[in-house]
Amino acid sequence: MSEIENKTEHGSMDGAKESAAKDPKNDTGLGLGVIFFILAFLICFLSGWLLFPKLLYSKHEQPFNFDHALHVQETGDCESCHFLREDGTFSGIPKTESCLDCHTDEPMGETEDEAVFAAEYVAKEREVPWYVYAKQPDCVYFSHAAHITAAGMDCVTCHGHIGESTSSRPYEENRLTGYSRDIWGKNIWGIKKNPWDRMKMNDCAKCHEEETGHKGYCFQCHK
Amino acid sequence: MKVDRRSFLGLGLGAVAGIAISPVGAKLTDDSSIWTQNWPWTPVPPDGKISHDQSVCTLCPGTCGISVRKIDSRPVKIEGEDTYPVNNGGACLHGIAGLQYLYDPCRVKTPLKKNNGRFEPISWQEALTLVAGRLGKIRENQGPDTLACITDTDLGSVPGLFSHFMTAFGSPNHVTMQTLESWLVQTAQTLHGSGRTLGFDLDNADFILSFGAGIIEGWGSPVACFKANSGRRQRGAKLYQIEPRLSNTAAKADRWIPIQPGTEADLAMAMCGILLQENLFDPEFAAGFRGGLNRFNAMVQQKYPVDQVAAVTGISAADIKKTAIAFAKAKMPVAVPGKGRGDGAQSLKEFAAIHTLNCLTGNINKKGGTFVKPVPGYLSFPDPVQDAVARKGAGKEKLAGSARELVTTIHQSDTPVVDTLFVYNANPCYSLNDPVKTRAAFDKIPFVVNFTSFMDETAMASDVILPISTFLERFEDVPSRAGLVRSVVGLARPVVDPVFDTRSPGDALILLAKTLGGTMADSFDWPDYKTCLKSLVPGIWKELSKNGHAVIAQGPPAGRVETNFAFLANNPPTMQPKGDANLTLVPIDNMRVATAVPASSPFAVKTVSDRVIKKKDMFVEINPKTANGLKDGGFVTVTTPAGSARVRLDFNEGIMPGVIGMVKGLGHGFDNKYVADKGVNVHELISPVIEPGSGLDAAFAVKASIAKA
Numbered sequence: 001m002s003e004i005e006n007k008t009e010h011g012s013m014d015g016a017k018e019s020a021a022k023d024p025k026n027d028t029g030l031g032l033g034v035i036f037f038i039l040a041f042l043i044c045f046l047s048g049w050l051l052f053p054k055l056l057y058s059k060h061e062q063p064f065n066f067d068h069a070l071h072v073q074e075t076g077d078c079e080s081c082h083f084l085r086e087d088g089t090f091s092g093i094p095k096t097e098s099c100l101d102c103h104t105d106e107p108m109g110e111t112e113d114e115a116v117f118a119a120e121y122v123a124k125e126r127e128v129p130w131y132v133y134a135k136q137p138d139c140v141y142f143s144h145a146a147h148i149t150a151a152g153m154d155c156v157t158c159h160g161h162i163g164e165s166t167s168s169r170p171y172e173e174n175r176l177t178g179y180s181r182d183i184w185g186k187n188i189w190g191i192k193k194n195p196w197d198r199m200k201m202n203d204c205a206k207c208h209e210e211e212t213g214h215k216g217y218c219f220q221c222h223k
Numbered sequence: 224m225k226v227d228r229r230s231f232l233g234l235g236l237g238a239v240a241g242i243a244i245s246p247v248g249a250k251l252t253d254d255s256s257i258w259t260q261n262w263p264w265t266p267v268p269p270d271g272k273i274s275h276d277q278s279v280c281t282l283c284p285g286t287c288g289i290s291v292r293k294i295d296s297r298p299v300k301i302e303g304e305d306t307y308p309v310n311n312g313g314a315c316l317h318g319i320a321g322l323q324y325l326y327d328p329c330r331v332k333t334p335l336k337k338n339n340g341r342f343e344p345i346s347w348q349e350a351l352t353l354v355a356g357r358l359g360k361i362r363e364n365q366g367p368d369t370l371a372c373i374t375d376t377d378l379g380s381v382p383g384l385f386s387h388f389m390t391a392f393g394s395p396n397h398v399t400m401q402t403l404e405s406w407l408v409q410t411a412q413t414l415h416g417s418g419r420t421l422g423f424d425l426d427n428a429d430f431i432l433s434f435g436a437g438i439i440e441g442w443g444s445p446v447a448c449f450k451a452n453s454g455r456r457q458r459g460a461k462l463y464q465i466e467p468r469l470s471n472t473a474a475k476a477d478r479w480i481p482i483q484p485g486t487e488a489d490l491a492m493a494m495c496g497i498l499l500q501e502n503l504f505d506p507e508f509a510a511g512f513r514g515g516l517n518r519f520n521a522m523v524q525q526k527y528p529v530d531q532v533a534a535v536t537g538i539s540a541a542d543i544k545k546t547a548i549a550f551a552k553a554k555m556p557v558a559v560p561g562k563g564r565g566d567g568a569q570s571l572k573e574f575a576a577i578h579t580l581n582c583l584t585g586n587i588n589k590k591g592g593t594f595v596k597p598v599p600g601y602l603s604f605p606d607p608v609q610d611a612v613a614r615k616g617a618g619k620e621k622l623a624g625s626a627r628e629l630v631t632t633i634h635q636s637d638t639p640v641v642d643t644l645f646v647y648n649a650n651p652c653y654s655l656n657d658p659v660k661t662r663a664a665f666d667k668i669p670f671v672v673n674f675t676s677f678m679d680e681t682a683m684a685s686d687v688i689l690p691i692s693t694f695l696e697r698f699e700d701v702p703s704r705a706g707l708v709r710s711v712v713g714l715a716r717p718v719v720d721p722v723f724d725t726r727s728p729g730d731a732l733i734l735l736a737k738t739l740g741g742t743m744a745d746s747f748d749w750p751d752y753k754t755c756l757k758s759l760v761p762g763i764w765k766e767l768s769k770n771g772h773a774v775i776a777q778g779p780p781a782g783r784v785e786t787n788f789a790f791l792a793n794n795p796p797t798m799q800p801k802g803d804a805n806l807t808l809v810p811i812d813n814m815r816v817a818t819a820v821p822a823s824s825p826f827a828v829k830t831v832s833d834r835v836i837k838k839k840d841m842f843v844e845i846n847p848k849t850a851n852g853l854k855d856g857g858f859v860t861v862t863t864p865a866g867s868a869r870v871r872l873d874f875n876e877g878i879m880p881g882v883i884g885m886v887k888g889l890g891h892g893f894d895n896k897y898v899a900d901k902g903v904n905v906h907e908l909i910s911p912v913i914e915p916g917s918g919l920d921a922a923f924a925v926k927a928s929i930a931k932a
Contacts, residue, residue, distance in 0.1 A: 032227075037237035044239075087273060089272070177261060188246045190250075
């Protein structure tokens with residue numbers, strides 16, 4: 001047998017052995033690959049869904065708890081504290097001075113939160129550094145007057161039932177953008193059930209299209 | 224089972240698929256795009272309640288009412304106040320940039336004391352004790368008249384309090400800078416008697432003959448003048464502008480008449496001669512002419528014949544005659560004196576000759592004419608309490624009639640004539656002609672106390688600096704001036720708490736007087752400046768505090784006006800610029816550059832054309848015919864008897880051949896990277912020329928030569 005023939009013979013024999021190993025019935029390597037795929041898929045998918053939001057948002061407690069329900073009950077409505085000024089601008093979150101219309105540095109009730117307010121802010125004449133859940137970025141011009149007075153909308157449409165809350169939930173801030181979590185919405189998938197669940201530009205545009213027939217122009221909000 | 228590369232492949236693919244289907248991708252894409260639009264280091268001003276505070280701007284003699292927009296307690300914008308009778312809602316570029324002065328890099332933040340050539344911060348108490356100690360010694364040495372004081376003006380309660388302080392202390396030496404208003408008061412005094420000033424009804428006049436007045440370049444009350452000029456075009460009133468260069472005012476005028484610089488008085492005299500000769504003067508008004516009208520007439524006919532004046536001024540005899548007759552025949556003619564802004568070096572002869580034209584037409588104290596009106600006397604100061612030392616000192620003769628004269632006297636004297644000098648709201652070391660000599664004079668004064676908000680050239684030459692609140696941080700009464708027909712007093716009110724450890728000048732003086740004690744404390748028996756102001760203006764305080772202003776007089780003043788020709792009939796000499804070089808350098812007033820205190824804001828400097836200043840290089844306007852082979856934009860050295868400067872050339876066919884022009888208000892030497900170290904201070908090139916009739920600097924120009932640098 002020539003050397004060449006010999007080689008060919010061994011070569012063909014090796015080939016036969018390899019083709020036996022590729023038989024699907026004996027393919028344990030592929031099976032393991034599938035298991036690894038599924039495991040990695042599940043871990044990453046679940047992390048992206050459940051762990052990622054926890055990493056993306058930092059949580060801040062408000063300076064002290066605020067009982068909206070109690071204040072609405074005492075004052076009657078939202079406008080007592082969050083009002084439009086004479087010139088049409090919106091007062092936003094009241095300054096300590098406005099709170100002093102009713103409060104003094106002596107607490108009226110018995111909650112610990114009011115004691116903190118009286119001692120730390122009223123007595124020391126400081127403003128409460130509230131975190132604002134609904135704060136839109138600075139590049140957005142938003143007129144409350146146009147929506148409340150001109151379009152006759154009520155607060156709940158955009159702000160939800162915050163007036164019925166008895167305590168302040170933690171404020172969550174996007175570490176990357178600095179936005180409040182309420183802009184994207186609590187649901188990390190971006191799914192909304194109620195109009196107030198999310199307040200991104202498309203949400204403004206959608207409502208404008210429904211109500212006015214047009215999404216609106218860039219400069220109306222981005223001045 | 225064996226872990227092989229396919230297992231790892233499965234792991235990788237699984238991870239990618241898991242991430243892809245999770246919300247991570249969509250959310251991070253959205254967030255990162257938002258992140259790029261909201262750089263976290265971009266400053267964002269805090270939101271708050273919007274309000275508007277009314278006040279009055281005191282940056283220039285314009286006295287415009289302003290409305291300051293505030294967010295909560297923070298002022299964010301200055302606008303013209305609609306209801307203010309001077310500017311009616313208008314504002315100029317210096318006014319709208321007024322907020323920059325609050326945070327100016329040059330602001331004096333705390334009292335300072337000079338120690339071995341360097342300033343060190345001290346407390347208000349230390350500063351007041353230091354100054355009071357010095358003043359106490361002066362009085363012990365029986366020389367209260369060696370205290371002198373320079374203020375920008377003598378109008379209003381703050382300069383009034385300085386005057387009150389000087390009298391109570393026992394010094395007659397309170398002098399002021401040369402302003403348009405001081406020239407107008409002196410002109411009125413020369414022709415009509417003391418206690419009067421002039422106003423020009425540019426809103427209604429139908430023929431304005433301006434002898435170089437920069438009607439839209441900062442003359443008088445700038446915003447009021449802008450408005451008058453716009454109104455003029457609408458109602459078809461004529462403006463003839465007589466000046467050596469095609470200024471913005473000349474460009475907007477119906478006629479620009481170029482004139483050899485410094486011959487304006489001769490032209491006005493010749494025009495008076497024409498009016499008298501042609502019998503074009505008002506016979507009714509002429510009944511009030513005193514002091515030798517005939518002598519004056521004979522003199523102008525003899526000394527200022529039209530042909531001779533035509534040769535001197537460079538205006539043809541026919542043009543002079545035509546213009547004079549057009550002026551005299553107009554229904555409501557007004558001749559306006561005061562070159563450029565009308566402040567600084569001018570000439571009493573010129574002012575008087577130009578105003579005589581007004582007198583001859585008889586359009587005095589009539590709508591659309593010139594108002595000879597009383598200087599508003601709304602302030603009632605109590606008599607200062609003087610002791611024997613003060614009475615003796617105050618009775619002495621005044622060292623000088625103006626800041627210019629005081630500085631010259633100090634500079635020329637071998638012995639120290641002034642021991643202590645107060646300076647308030649003035650920068651003589653920059654804005655008087657020949658500031659090098661002014662600084663030398665300041666070096667001779669043992670003790671200089673500067674009441675100032677900014678570390679300017681004069682502050683740097685001072686020994687103690689008392690930091691003063693800016694106009695946005697304090698109360699002050701602001702009387703209208705500078706050729707306005709209405710007499711209005713405005714109330715500047717603090718729109719913001721003092722940003723630094725500063726006080727109002729009134730408060731600083733009251734505290735100083737109290738520290739001195741004795742009769743000084745008795746003379747300043749007010750708890751603070753606001754109470755003092757209230758007591759000084761009892762008649763109008765209610766109106767002032769309610770409306771922000773009080774109109775003292777409007778409409779033509781009643782009563783007969785007498786005109787005295789004695790001053791002009793003696794034919795006072797026309798001043799000549801110093802030097803014998805072949806070119807005449809004239810300072811130019813540019814609306815965008817402030818020339819007094821404070822210096823221009825960073826915003827204003829940014830608006831100046833790069834044909835005036837480019838980076839640090841200053842331009843000098845020159846007619847191409849005069850350039851003699853030099854290049855446009857090329858560097859040259861300008862040399863005058865007072866000094867020389869390296870500048871660039873700006874070829875401008877709108878300036879007369881033989882004349883070169885340089886903008887005033889640049890070349891500051893203090894520490895402000897936005898404003899200072901740009902260009903040249905034109906005053907450094909001009910030597911003062913004292914006019915005998917007024918005792919004031921009349922150096923409207925200087926002779927100069929240029930050579931390639």
